[in-house]
Amino acid sequence: MSGVDRKVLAFLKNNPGATPREVADALGLPYNAVRYALLRLREAGYVIRSPRGGYLVRVGFPALDDIEATQSKNNDTQPSISTAELVSVVEELRSMVMELKAKVNRLEQEINLLKKGIPARRTRQRKDKKVADPLLSMLSSKGLITLSEARKLASKPIEAYVNEGVAIPVGNYLVSPGFLDNFKKKFPLSVSEIEKMSPEERALLDSLIKEGLVYLHAGREYRVIG
Numbered sequence: 001m002s003g004v005d006r007k008v009l010a011f012l013k014n015n016p017g018a019t020p021r022e023v024a025d026a027l028g029l030p031y032n033a034v035r036y037a038l039l040r041l042r043e044a045g046y047v048i049r050s051p052r053g054g055y056l057v058r059v060g061f062p063a064l065d066d067i068e069a070t071q072s073k074n075n076d077t078q079p080s081i082s083t084a085e086l087v088s089v090v091e092e093l094r095s096m097v098m099e100l101k102a103k104v105n106r107l108e109q110e111i112n113l114l115k116k117g118i119p120a121r122r123t124r125q126r127k128d129k130k131v132a133d134p135l136l137s138m139l140s141s142k143g144l145i146t147l148s149e150a151r152k153l154a155s156k157p158i159e160a161y162v163n164e165g166v167a168i169p170v171g172n173y174l175v176s177p178g179f180l181d182n183f184k185k186k187f188p189l190s191v192s193e194i195e196k197m198s199p200e201e202r203a204l205l206d207s208l209i210k211e212g213l214v215y216l217h218a219g220r221e222y223r224v225i226g
Contacts, residue, residue, distance in 0.1 A: 002037070002040075004033055005040055005041060007027055007029070008023055008027070008029075008037045008038060008041065009041060009047065011027060012047060012057050016056045016057065017052060017055070018054050019054045019212045020034050020211060020212065021213075022054075022212075036159070039158075039159070039162070039169045042055075053209075053210040133155055134154075134155070135154045135155070136161075139167060139179075140176065143200045144175040144179060144200055144203065144204055145174055146172055146173055146174075147174055150167075150174040165177065168180055170211060170213075171207035171211050173204065179204075183201060183205075184224055187224045188217070188222065188223050189205075191216075191219075191220060191222070205222070212225065
């Protein structure tokens with residue numbers, strides 16, 4: 001667990017229900033750093049979303065000092081693992097298996113081509129260019145997808161897509177940077193324009209509101225914070 005993750009988790013222990021913006025302001029950390037930390041903590045099962053949009057430490061989660069003390073005393077004992085952590089491990093293993101299968105298939109194709117006397121390298125390069133990442137293809141098509149859908153499509157950990165800048169987490173969704181930028185250009189957004197929005201845009205607006213990134217001004221229009 002990184003230092004930022006520890007600070008965010010410790011703050012939420014003492015300030016349950018705090019929003020990402022409140023955590024960032026209180027700890028003096030960049031807002032995006034806090035958002036990514038919360039994404040990692042949620043996927044690891046340490047925190048959950050509160051009904052009001054903030055974050056809560058999972059019920060029964062021990063103090064950080066208690067965890068470290070237990071691990072130091074039981075180096076030879078298998079630590080307990082939560083259901084969320086187990087799901088995360090399974091997803092990572094699934095991604096590794098898919099990558100290995102793809103490599104095996106490519107090797108089999110190269111062997112068959114070599115047997116026929118066809119240059120394998122050139123053919124492999126052409127095929128690699130045609131292979132598209134299922135998650136990125138879906139993001140390009142829809143603009144956003146739920147995190148649960150993203151995990152099923154991902155060929156690598158979700159955090160890798162975020163670090164590469166090709167996807168942005170917003171609440172329970174993973175959003176295409178282009179889709180998010182174009183949507184923000186519509187602000188300030190009149191309440192009357194909501195009916196004209198697509199289902200994906202409405203879902204994004206709801207998530208931005210819950211994350212504290214958008215607010216309703218004077219009951220007439222929505223505005224972006226910051």
